Amino acid sequence: MTATTITVSLPAVPPAAYGIRIGAGLLEQLGALVRAVAPAPTCGIVSDTNVAPLYLAIATQALEAAGYRVIQHIVPAGEKFKNLQTVSAVLDTFLSARIERATPMIALGGGVVGDLAGFVAATAVRGIPFIQVPTTLLSAVDASVGGKVGADHAAGKNLIGAFHQPRLVLADIATFGTLPAREIRCGLAECIKHAVIRDASLLDFIADNVPAILACQPETMTSLVARNVAIKAAIVAEDPFERAVRALLNFGHTFGHAIENVLEYSGLQHGEAVALGMIAAGRLALALKRWNDKDLERMIELIAAVGLPTAMPQLDVDKTFAAMFTDKKVRGGKLRFVLPTRIGNAEIVENVPDPAVREALATLTRA
Ligand SMILES: NC(=O)c1ccc[n+]([C@@H]2O[C@H](COP(=O)([O-])OP(=O)(O)OC[C@H]3O[C@@H](n4cnc5c(N)ncnc54)[C@H](O)[C@@H]3O)[C@@H](O)[C@H]2O)c1
Ligand SMILES: [Zn+2]
Numbered sequence: 241m242t243a244t245t246i247t248v249s250l251p252a253v254p255p256a257a258y259g260i261r262i263g264a265g266l267l268e269q270l271g272a273l274v275r276a277v278a279p280a281p282t283c284g285i286v287s288d289t290n291v292a293p294l295y296l297a298i299a300t301q302a303l304e305a306a307g308y309r310v311i312q313h314i315v316p317a318g319e320k321f322k323n324l325q326t327v328s329a330v331l332d333t334f335l336s337a338r339i340e341r342a343t344p345m346i347a348l349g350g351g352v353v354g355d356l357a358g359f360v361a362a363t364a365v366r367g368i369p370f371i372q373v374p375t376t377l378l379s380a381v382d383a384s385v386g387g388k389v390g391a392d393h394a395a396g397k398n399l400i401g402a403f404h405q406p407r408l409v410l411a412d413i414a415t416f417g418t419l420p421a422r423e424i425r426c427g428l429a430e431c432i433k434h435a436v437i438r439d440a441s442l443l444d445f446i447a448d449n450v451p452a453i454l455a456c457q458p459e460t461m462t463s464l465v466a467r468n469v470a471i472k473a474a475i476v477a478e479d480p481f482e483r484a485v486r487a488l489l490n491f492g493h494t495f496g497h498a499i500e501n502v503l504e505y506s507g508l509q510h511g512e513a514v515a516l517g518m519i520a521a522g523r524l525a526l527a528l529k530r531w532n533d534k535d536l537e538r539m540i541e542l543i544a545a546v547g548l549p550t551a552m553p554q555l556d557v558d559k560t561f562a563a564m565f566t567d568k569k570v571r572g573g574k575l576r577f578v579l580p581t582r583i584g585n586a587e588i589v590e591n592v593p594d595p596a597v598r599e600a601l602a603t604l605t606r607a
Contacts, residue, residue: 242459244466248385248473253405253480260385260409260473262465264458267298267412270346270373271306277407278344278369283308284334286357287348288317291375294418299348299373311337315356319505322352322392324400330360344369344407350376350423351383355401358389362404372409376419377427377461378511380411381434381468386476386486396568397497397505403481411469413461421547424454426511428546429492431464433518434471436539437488440584442467447542454546488586490569491578492518495601498563502556508549515548516555516604524592524600525579535583557601564597 243263250256261273274283283303287296292314303310313333315326334345345368347357354372361370372384390401416424428446435442445467446453452460472489479486496517500510508516519540525531544550564575575597580586 242462244462246466246469246473248405249477250405250480253387253403255405255407258405258407258409260411260469262380262411262413262462262469264414264462265412266410267295267373267415268302270299270410271302271304271308273408273410274303274308274344274346274371275306278342278371280340280342280344281307281309282311282337282339283344283346284311284313284337284339285346285348286313286315286330286353286360288315288350288353290317291349291353295348295375295415299346303346311339315353317352319352319392322356324391324393326356327359327391330356331364334360334364339364339368341365341368344371346371346373348373348375349379350374351379354379354383355389355398356391358387358404358406359391359401362389362402367404370404370406372406374409374411375415377416377424377465378430380413380416380465381427382430382472384409384411385469385472387480396566399568405480409469411465413456413458413465416456416461419456421454422509424456425547426509428453429511429514429518429543429548431468432539432542432546433489433491433514434468436518436580436583437491437578437586438471438475438584439467440582442471443538443542443583447538447545450545487569487576487588488578491580491586492521494564494567494569494575494577495520495560497567498560499552499555501563501566502559512549515543515550516552519543519550520600520604521577521579523603524577524596525581527596527599528579528589528592530587530589531580531582535580538583551606552604553606555601555605557598557605560601561594561598
C-alpha cells in the first residue's frame, strides 16, 4: 500500500503540528491513529446521509476496536444543510451524551461535513480535539487543511466560523472510488489552482495523469493529494489566519464566487465556477501584461482536458461584475485579484481598472 504523511507545523497556533496521512485503506487504521493523538473513553463522529451508508460502519468498527465508545450523528447531505440549525442538532447529540474537553470529534465526509463538525469541535465545551477524514478530493486537498471551520448564513456562504486546527487528517483515497466523476473534476479545479499559484511541476503531473486521476488509480491519487496538501499546508503554515500570502489561494475565486452567487448556487458546482474564474483571472493577467499567452493556453487546455468548463455563453456579465463587490473578501469596496505571473507564481493585485475586469468576464461568454 502506498501511504504518505505530511506534517503541518504551526509554531504559533495549537496544536503546533499535526500530520496529514494519505493513502488507500487508511480508514481501517482510524481507531489506532485517533488514539495516538486524542486518547479518551468516548469519541464523536459526524457524517452525512451519502457517506454514512458507505463508510460509517468501517470507521466505527475501527474506533471501537481501539476502545472508544462511539457517538454518531448523521447530517443530511448537501451545502444547504451547512447552517446553524444543523450545528445545533449536532451539538444536541454530543452535549447530551456528555462529551468532555478530551473527547475527539471526527468528521467523516466532504467539505460540508468537515466545516460543520469542525465548527462543533471549535465551540462545544469551548473546543475539543478535531480529526478530519475527508472523503472527497476537494476536501482532501483543500477544505480539510488549514483549520477554517464554519457554516453558511442566509446572508452568505461561510459567514459564520472559526479557526480550529485538526489534530490529524486522514485521507483514505480509496473512498474517492464512490465519488461521482463530477466531484473529482471539482477537486481538480483546486489542484490546478495550487499548481498555477505555486508549482509548475504539479501542472505537468496533472496533465500527464488525467486518465489515472479520473480513475482514482491509488498511487497517482496518493501523489496528487500529497502534492496538493503540501502546497496548501506550506501556505497555511506561513499565514495561519489569512493575513497575507494565504490570499493567493483565492486565485479564480473572486470571479468564481461572483458567478456562483449570480447563479444562486445552482447549476454550476464550486469547482466549475472556480475553473471559469481562473480563466477570467488568467485573461485579466494577460490583458494587464502580467502573464503570457502560452502559459494561459496551457492552463485552459488542462482545465478542458479534465472536463471542467472553459466558457459560459449565458453568463450575465453586468450582474456578475456587480456581484464581485459583495464578496466577503472585498475590503473598502476595492477588488483584489490573484493574478499569475507565470505557472507556479502569482501576485495579489489591487486597483485593476473596472473595464478590464468586465472584459475578462465577457471573454467567458465568447470562447
Ligand atoms: N474550510 C475550508 O478551508 C474550505 C475550503 C474549501 C471548501 N470548503 C467547503 O467545502 C464544501 C465543499 O466540499 P465538497 O466538495 O467535499 O462538498 P460535500 O461535502 O457537499 O461533498 C460533495 C458530495 O459528495 C458526497 N460524498 C462525499 N464523499 C463521498 C464519497 N466518498 N462517495 C460518494 N459520495 C460522497 C457528499 O455527500 C456530497 O453530496 C463547501 O461547503 C465549501 O465551503 C471549505
Ligand atoms: Zn475553492
